[in-house]
Amino acid sequence: MxxxxxxxxxxxxxxxxxxxxxxxxxxGGSKLCMRYYTSGNARSQxxxxxxxxxxxxxxxxxxxxxxxxxxxxxxxxxxxxxKNEPQTSTxxxxxxxxxxxxxxxVVTKSGKVLNKIKIFIGYDPREDLAYxxxxxxxxxxxxxPVEIIPIxxxxxxxxxxxxxxxxxxxxxxFSFTRFLTPFLAxxxxxxxxxxxxxxxxxxxxELAEFIDxxxxxxxxKHDYTPKNATKMDGVPQTVYPRxxxxxxxLYNCSHPKNRVLTPSVVNSQSGAFLHRFTWLDNDDxxxxxxxxxxxxxxxEVDDENRFPRAIHYTSGGPxxxxxxxxxxxxxxxxxxxxxxxxxxxxxxIQDELIRLMDNRIAERSGEIESKVVDLxxxxxxxxxxxxxxxxxxxxxxxxxxxxxxxEPPVEA
Numbered sequence: 108m109x110x111x112x113x114x115x116x117x118x119x120x121x122x123x124x125x126x127x128x129x130x131x132x133x134x135g136g137s138k139l140c141m142r143y144y145t146s147g148n149a150r151s152q153x154x155x156x157x158x159x160x161x162x163x164x165x166x167x168x169x170x171x172x173x174x175x176x177x178x179x180x181x182x183x184x185x186x187x188x189x190k191n192e193p194q195t196s197t198x199x200x201x202x203x204x205x206x207x208x209x210x211x212x213v214v215t216k217s218g219k220v221l222n223k224i225k226i227f228i229g230y231d232p233r234e235d236l237a238y239x240x241x242x243x244x245x246x247x248x249x250x251x252p253v254e255i256i257p258i259x260x261x262x263x264x265x266x267x268x269x270x271x272x273x274x275x276x277x278x279x280x281f282s283f284t285r286f287l288t289p290f291l292a293x294x295x296x297x298x299x300x301x302x303x304x305x306x307x308x309x310x311x312x313e314l315a316e317f318i319d320x321x322x323x324x325x326x327x328k329h330d331y332t333p334k335n336a337t338k339m340d341g342v343p344q345t346v347y348p349r350x351x352x353x354x355x356x357l358y359n360c361s362h363p364k365n366r367v368l369t370p371s372v373v374n375s376q377s378g379a380f381l382h383r384f385t386w387l388d389n390d391d392x393x394x395x396x397x398x399x400x401x402x403x404x405x406x407e408v409d410d411e412n413r414f415p416r417a418i419h420y421t422s423g424g425p426x427x428x429x430x431x432x433x434x435x436x437x438x439x440x441x442x443x444x445x446x447x448x449x450x451x452x453x454x455x456i457q458d459e460l461i462r463l464m465d466n467r468i469a470e471r472s473g474e475i476e477s478k479v480v481d482l483x484x485x486x487x488x489x490x491x492x493x494x495x496x497x498x499x500x501x502x503x504x505x506x507x508x509x510x511x512x513x514e515p516p517v518e519a
Contacts, residue, residue: 213312216318224299228257229280241303244305269283276378286381289358300355349383415435
């Protein structure tokens with residue numbers, strides 16, 4: 108059985124829930140590039156592997172990882188490990204569920220097959236951890252292929268797609284860059300935009316099933332008025348019609364009316380034009396159940412069916428000191444701790460794999476050096492044989508011939 112097959116078999120024996128895998132390369136022993144994958148039962152809760160699990164994983168790695176351009180590894184965890192002591196410890200990946208699970212493309216409300224959905228997440232450096240936890244929660248539950256892309260304002264400025272001066276009312280770096288989503292998706296297919304302060308508790312597949320091609324966009328149509336004068340880290344709140352509609356939007360990127368959202372328009376139009384979806388008619392905006400943009404401090408859980416599928420810490424989340432005790436803070440903190448544990452365990456495994464590869468490279472280098480020495484020895488032997496042959500030809504072949512051509516001695 109190939110080494111990779113042996114390794115994957117051992118991982119699956121440890122746990123049925125695969126949390127993540129990564130493809131890596133080692134450049135000068137100092138740089139590690141990762142891609143994240145997810146698969147498994149979307150409704151099972153993962154827990155960090157304990158010491159025994161980690162040893163099993165590393166032992167499986169030792170069963171056979173030869174020299175290769177890239178390798179992949181699965182990190183597993185399950186509910187039966189949840190009580191054990193945990194190991195405390197983000198371009199853009201296509202997430203592919205593992206074979207054997209009940210997964211695959213989504214059939215939307217329009218009856219069309221959606222093979223993959225792009226998810227653009229607004230990124231702000233002040234909320235880097237919030238972004239990572241949001242991303243992790245999506246991947247943890249996803250049972251359909253997704254591609255996650257952070258919208259980073261500095262990158263857009265470098266590429267000339269965003270040049271707008273920041274307004275004092277902008278609470279994040281993605282206040283306006285969010286409206287570039289259809290453009291960044293190439294005006295093709297459906298794409299989801301969300302703020303980075305979301306936490307997903309359910310499979311994104313369920314949201315994708317609401318997609319209806321007759322709409323230009325789909326969102327939760329909140330009737331929301333903020334209760335606090337400030338949000339997040341002291342940023343003033345603003346009140347306007349359709350507030351928070353734009354915080355989670357499914358864009359029909361190929362819809363003709365969305366083609367107006369070019370960089371020129373996004374950089375020049377007012378906040379009212381963009382956040383109120385003024386380029387659309389009311390009939391162009393489809394509705395999604397509020398549980399997919401559950402506003403903390405505003406929406407309420409009346410029964411199990413109304414439990415949030417996507418929690419939105421719109422005023423501020425527990426990553427800010429002032430909001431550490433907000434509603435659903437415990438869920439976010441738990442997800443954060445799980446994400447950090449996963450990152451630390453991944454780094455341990457990456458280091459171990461790099462060590463194994465470095466050892467293999469060293470072994471191969473030793474073998475090559477040995478072969479070079481052997482070849483050099485053979486070359487020397489060949490040179491010696493050439494000299495011997497030349498001497499033989501001179502003494503035994505050419506010398507007698509030359510003597511036979513000499514003049515005979517003259518008698519006196």
